[in-house]
Amino acid sequence: xxxxxxxxxxxxxxxxxxxxxxxxxxxxxxxxxxxxxxxxxxxxxxxxxxxxxxxxxxxxxxxxxxxxxxxxxxxxxxxxxxxxxxxxxxxxxxxxxxxxxxxxxxxxxxxxxxxxxxxxxxxxxxxxxxxxxxxxxxxxxxxxxxxxxxxxxxxxxxxxxxxxxxxxxxxxxxxx
Amino acid sequence: xxxxxxxxxxxxxxxxxxxxxxxxxxxxxxxxxxxxxxxxxxxxxxxxxxxxxxxxxxxxxxxxxxxxxxxxxxxxxxxxxxxxxxxxxxxxxxxxxxxxxxxxxxxxxxxxxxxxxxxxxxxxxxxxxxxxxxxxxxxxxxxxxxxxxxxxxxxxxxxxxxxxxxxxxxxxxxxxxxxxxxxxxxxxxxxxxxxxxxxxxxxxxxxxxxxxxxxxxxxxxxxxxxxxxxxxxxxxxxxxxxxxxxxxxxxxxxxxxxxxxxxxxxxxxxxxxxxxxxxxxxxxxxxxxxxxxxxxxxxxxxxxxxxxxxxxxxxxxxxxxxxxxxxxxxxxxxxxxxxxxxxxxxxxxxxxxxxxxxxxxxxxxxxxxxxxxxxxxxxxxxxxxxxxxxxxxxxxxxxxxxxxxxxxxxxxxxxxxxxxxxxxxx
Numbered sequence: 001x002x003x004x005x006x007x008x009x010x011x012x013x014x015x016x017x018x019x020x021x022x023x024x025x026x027x028x029x030x031x032x033x034x035x036x037x038x039x040x041x042x043x044x045x046x047x048x049x050x051x052x053x054x055x056x057x058x059x060x061x062x063x064x065x066x067x068x069x070x071x072x073x074x075x076x077x078x079x080x081x082x083x084x085x086x087x088x089x090x091x092x093x094x095x096x097x098x099x100x101x102x103x104x105x106x107x108x109x110x111x112x113x114x115x116x117x118x119x120x121x122x123x124x125x126x127x128x129x130x131x132x133x134x135x136x137x138x139x140x141x142x143x144x145x146x147x148x149x150x151x152x153x154x155x156x157x158x159x160x161x162x163x164x165x166x167x168x169x170x171x172x173x174x175x176x
Numbered sequence: 177x178x179x180x181x182x183x184x185x186x187x188x189x190x191x192x193x194x195x196x197x198x199x200x201x202x203x204x205x206x207x208x209x210x211x212x213x214x215x216x217x218x219x220x221x222x223x224x225x226x227x228x229x230x231x232x233x234x235x236x237x238x239x240x241x242x243x244x245x246x247x248x249x250x251x252x253x254x255x256x257x258x259x260x261x262x263x264x265x266x267x268x269x270x271x272x273x274x275x276x277x278x279x280x281x282x283x284x285x286x287x288x289x290x291x292x293x294x295x296x297x298x299x300x301x302x303x304x305x306x307x308x309x310x311x312x313x314x315x316x317x318x319x320x321x322x323x324x325x326x327x328x329x330x331x332x333x334x335x336x337x338x339x340x341x342x343x344x345x346x347x348x349x350x351x352x353x354x355x356x357x358x359x360x361x362x363x364x365x366x367x368x369x370x371x372x373x374x375x376x377x378x379x380x381x382x383x384x385x386x387x388x389x390x391x392x393x394x395x396x397x398x399x400x401x402x403x404x405x406x407x408x409x410x411x412x413x414x415x416x417x418x419x420x421x422x423x424x425x426x427x428x429x430x431x432x433x434x435x436x437x438x439x440x441x442x443x444x445x446x447x448x449x450x451x452x453x454x455x456x457x458x459x460x461x462x463x464x465x466x467x468x469x470x471x472x473x474x475x476x477x478x479x480x481x482x483x484x485x486x487x488x489x490x491x492x493x494x495x496x497x498x499x500x501x502x503x504x505x506x507x508x509x510x511x512x513x514x515x516x517x518x519x520x521x522x523x524x525x526x527x528x529x530x531x532x533x534x535x536x537x538x539x540x541x542x543x544x545x546x547x548x549x550x551x552x553x554x555x556x557x558x559x560x561x562x563x564x565x566x567x568x569x570x571x572x573x574x575x576x577x578x579x580x581x582x583x584x585x586x587x588x589x590x591x592x593x594x595x596x597x598x599x600x601x602x
Contacts, residue, residue, distance in 0.1 A: 022566040027545040031255035045573040065370035071305040073321035099321035
């Protein structure tokens, strides 16, 4: 990951508490599994305008327990496929949190930044330092850094490239 | 300091502590070996694509990789047929003995315990959030996404964070018609849908000691609806009797230490808990049935991984026997597995349902997640023994789902509005 793509900038789409994976991507679309297909229906049941109006780099901001419900990885895939650069929330449901990290969708916990932001604000997110700046409000927020192991997965680009490296390392050790 | 049931099972499966996490206490990140890796027809396709990217030829152990076609099977359309076909091809290539297709399949979380594939002390990961159901057997079981499952299928290992445990102690006397579903809805109503976020729930107390396995599966199933990573029960004579005759390998029973460290202990006197119903659009909106009596319904669904077991069908049949489903209600009964279906048939329950004007479906997740077999139109309402009542969960974004146990669902189907069982049986 170069330094450039650790700085994200985008317009806020603000949602409330307990945004569940059924509204992020309704189950009627789970007969599809690519990010491009799923993105067309992202947030459809709570915000039918989202999928058409979202721009590359935009940021979804949620309240508490974002991504609760089903384990469907289709949810972060749909968000990523829609061009969203990052999700910020007061807290995340644990399966969604894992899934986002595993597929390389940046995800940050910041109760203050999440509560203050409203739809249309512009945010600048520095993934390296974990800082979030709301340019509309002129406020900067600090988030707690990821544990080192999680950071390794993020830096590898997700769980699959991370595991590939582990598997190769193990194979090299065995043949040595 | 002692350890909880969940901590002990995880500790037994640790292969590697992460740097900086030497011990095993809540918050530690650990690498664990898994006993069962589960996926289904909607989560397997993504997992298989990721598995391929890993460049690993074979799954780590074909006998530990379980696949069930249950969400959109028997296939509802061409796309879901393609997903099942992809899973079927992989299962054949890899020689997976526990790939369950139409004819053998059932709703995964009813099926795996029934087949003895999950046993006490196991560590199970599944690409389905309701994998936590197996906590009823004294196993540590948790839902993950498809990429995690791909890695577990390839390596037999996965990382996890050791969760804090919340202990729930149920005391008092159960009121008539109150079962596991009412207890878990009431509990989620108390703590909220993120009340156990990232934590493990442990269900204990004299009421739990007397609860059937079906009731325990129902409670563990909905731990995720409180945000929990797992929901566990200690193994006792009831568990052992259930597992006897199903287990074809050794298993280990763990129990929490008396001095185990709990993040929180919540005591619930069930004597004051009447049958519950959770109002739209969150499972935490649990209320006594009496408070929802004015709600008319268009559909009643009895089944799912939450309440699709024989005990659930027996309760529903006891209310529907000799009575008739209201003419404005579609009542859909879905036995959880082929075995449940056959047992219900032999016991005469299927006849009871059909005579009452209900339809009986082959096992499938179908309507629970708005897949098929009972989708709601705009403005329609269903009472359902399933586990989620999120907006649009069973169909149109403007439809509504009211969660209940089988007794309330059956009674409501007869009356045409949400009703307690005593309203029809009195």
